[in-house]
Structures are given as C-alpha cells and as structure tokens.
Amino acid sequence: MDRRKFINLGGLGVTSFTLSSFVPQQNIKGPLVVSTWDAGIAANAGAWTILGSGGKALDAVEKGVMVTEDEMNCCVGLGANPDRDGFVTLDASIMDHEFNCGSVAFLERIKHPISVARRVMEKTPHVMLVGEGAQQFALEQGFKLESGELSKDAKNAYKNWLKNSEYKPVINIERKNAISQLDPNKMAPHKLATGEWNHDTIGMIALDSFGNLSGSCTTSGAGFKMRGRIGDSPVIGAGLYVDNEVGAVVATGQGEDVIRVAGSSAVVEQMRQGKSPTEACKIIVERINRIKKEKAKDIQICFIAINKKGEFGAYSLHKGFNYAVHNKEGNKLYESTSLD
Numbered sequence: 001m002d003r004r005k006f007i008n009l010g011g012l013g014v015t016s017f018t019l020s021s022f023v024p025q026q027n028i029k030g031p032l033v034v035s036t037w038d039a040g041i042a043a044n045a046g047a048w049t050i051l052g053s054g055g056k057a058l059d060a061v062e063k064g065v066m067v068t069e070d071e072m073n074c075c076v077g078l079g080a081n082p083d084r085d086g087f088v089t090l091d092a093s094i095m096d097h098e099f100n101c102g103s104v105a106f107l108e109r110i111k112h113p114i115s116v117a118r119r120v121m122e123k124t125p126h127v128m129l130v131g132e133g134a135q136q137f138a139l140e141q142g143f144k145l146e147s148g149e150l151s152k153d154a155k156n157a158y159k160n161w162l163k164n165s166e167y168k169p170v171i172n173i174e175r176k177n178a179i180s181q182l183d184p185n186k187m188a189p190h191k192l193a194t195g196e197w198n199h200d201t202i203g204m205i206a207l208d209s210f211g212n213l214s215g216s217c218t219t220s221g222a223g224f225k226m227r228g229r230i231g232d233s234p235v236i237g238a239g240l241y242v243d244n245e246v247g248a249v250v251a252t253g254q255g256e257d258v259i260r261v262a263g264s265s266a267v268v269e270q271m272r273q274g275k276s277p278t279e280a281c282k283i284i285v286e287r288i289n290r291i292k293k294e295k296a297k298d299i300q301i302c303f304i305a306i307n308k309k310g311e312f313g314a315y316s317l318h319k320g321f322n323y324a325v326h327n328k329e330g331n332k333l334y335e336s337t338s339l340d
C-alpha cells in the first residue's frame with residue numbers, strides 16, 4: 001500500500017491518479033483508454049475529451065497521442081533524440097475497428113506523424129509510406145514542414161552521445177523514483193526534475209461506447225539509431241494491432257525484438273484463445289525472453305492490451321514500466337507486472 005500515490009492533477013483535467021501494481025479486472029465496457037508510460041496520463045486526458053462525450057475510439061487515439069507529439073521537449077515527436085547523424089526521424093501507426101490501418105516511418109520535420117499515418121489509411125490505397133515519400137505526401141495533405149532544429153534537451157543529449165558515439169540498446173524504464181517526484185503541473189516525463197528519459201514512444205489503445213476498438217503508436221524510435229532504422233511502432237502487427245472481435249495491443253521497448261515475434265498481433269492471438277490481457281502480454285514477453293536468452297537482460301519489452309469486455313492489462317520484461325488507464329472512474333497510472 002505504501003506504493004500508492006494520490007496526486008491532485010486538477011489543472012490538467014485529471015482529478016487524481018494512482019500508481020499501483022494492483023489491476024482490478026473490471027467488467028465494465030467502454031469507454032476506456034490505456035496508454036504507455038507516465039506521459040499517458042496527459043495523453044489519456046486528451047483522448048478522454050472525445051471518448052468521454054461518446055466519440056469514436058479512432059478519433060480519441062489520434063487526438064490523445066498528439067498531446068505527446070506536441071511537446072517540444074519530449075521523448076516523442078520532433079523534440080526527441082535524433083539518430084546518430086543528428087536528425088530526428090519519426091515513425092507512427094494507427095488502426096481502427098475494421099482492419100483499416102496506416103503508418104509512416106522515417107518521416108522528418110513533420111510535427112504530427114500520427115495524423116499523417118491516419119491520412120495514409122484514409123486517403124491512399126496503401127498502408128505504409130516512408131521517408132521522402134511520406135514527407136511529400138504529408139506536404140500535399142497540407143502539413144507544415146518544420147525547421148528540423150533539435151530541441152535544447154536533444155541537442156545536449158546528442159552532444160553527450162557524440163563523445164563515445166556508441167549505440168547500445170537501453171532498458172526502457174521510467175526514471176528511478178520519477179513517480180514520487182511527479183509535479184502535478186508538469187506531467188510529461190521530460191519535465192520531471194532530474195535525469196533524462198530513456199524511452200521514446202507513446203502507444204494508446206481505446207474502446208469506445210459503441211464497443212469499437214482502435215489503437216495508435218508514435219515514436220522517434222531508439223535514440224541515436226542508425227540513419228534509416230525503423231522500429232516496431234509503424235509496423236502493423238508488431239508495434240500495434242487491433243482486431244475488433246478480440247482486442248487491441250500496443251508495444252514499447254526494443255523494437256527489433258517486438259518485430260521478430262510480430263508482438264502485438266501475437267498478443268491478440270493469445271486473447272483470442274481466451275487469455276486475459278495480462279496473461280496474453282506475459283506469454284509473448286516470455287517468448288521473447290526465451291528467444292533472447294542471456295541478451296534479454298539488456299533490453300526492455302512491454303505490451304499493453306485491452307479486450308472487448310473492457311478488461312485491460314500489461315506485462316514487461318523488466319521492472320519500471322508503467323501505463324495509464326482512463327475510464328469512467330478516472331485517469332490512473334499503474335505499474336506493470338514484469339518477469340523480473
């Protein structure tokens with residue numbers, strides 16, 4: 001019980017949140033929105049402006065993650081860490097309740113990759129556009145070309161990284177004690193008092209009051225990655241998957257190892273076999289752990305999932321993953337259970 005924290009977030013349209021590893025398996029249907037990391041609290045509040053007034057899950061998951069993309073000093077979007085050549089490159093995907101999906105990858109200088117992904121889904125015969133072509137499409141659709149200048153935090157982080165120029169996977173965790181330091185007026189992880197973020201993604205899944213599911217995922221990918229590297233987030237079936245008969249799943253962590261097992265789709269298949277969201281996530285995390293063997297200690301993998309009944313769950317390879325859940329009862333932060 002001493003891990004439970006109650007903080008007043010009135011200024012953000014959030015009445016309270018709880019950090020708890022206890023997940024009540026409620027049997028309430030939607031609306032419900034679940035998203036990754038503590039940035040999910042502010043993103044959920046954005047999504048709830050749509051879901052809470054009877055709107056569609058698809059609109060909610062786009063609007064929700066745009067809150068995080070908007071943050072110029074955040075771990076997601078244009079303010080995030082660059083690749084090893086000093087450029088921020090963004091990946092995003094979106095999927096609705098009818099198997100419509102769209103994604104963009106290696107997209108530069110566009111503020112809202114999630115909205116470009118939605119346009120790919122709605123305005124093209126394709127699922128995925130990358131690089132120059134994705135940017136050209138965004139400009140044709142009226143998106144603005146941003147300057148491409150790194151944010152202050154990213155400039156400093158890049159300068160530090162250049163000292164050794166070494167690319168290593170990092171274990172994505174919310175910073176030590178970060179939760180207890182949360183300032184109610186400063187919810188995004190980058191705004192916490194100390195240290196740097198070490199995760200780069202927000203994933204969001206939602207069930208609306210029509211009983212429909214949708215999901216979204218947006219990321220700057222792994223910081224200091226090779227130029228052209230694309231992770232799991234824009235890969236439908238890996239970083240995100242939605243099957244409206246079963247459930248919705250999104251991943252965060254080491255993208256390469258999520259792609260290897262078609263992670264989000266694999267979690268959905270476990271739910272189809274009758275597993276709860278948490279059990280389904282656990283089975284796929286364990287599978288990745290077996291595949292990676294001793295190298296599993298160097299990476300983080302996390303999934304969040306919801307099913308048609310409005311049950312939610314999460315599981316991660318290592319401790320330190322948290323996720324935000326907004327339903328009619330409020331907007332709460334949960335600590336994920338993990339393999340270690």
Ligand code: ASP
Pocket residue numbers: 172198199200201219220221222230231232233251252253254255256
């Ligand atoms: N999954 C993302 C990627 O590999 C990174 C993250 O979740 O932080 O690109």
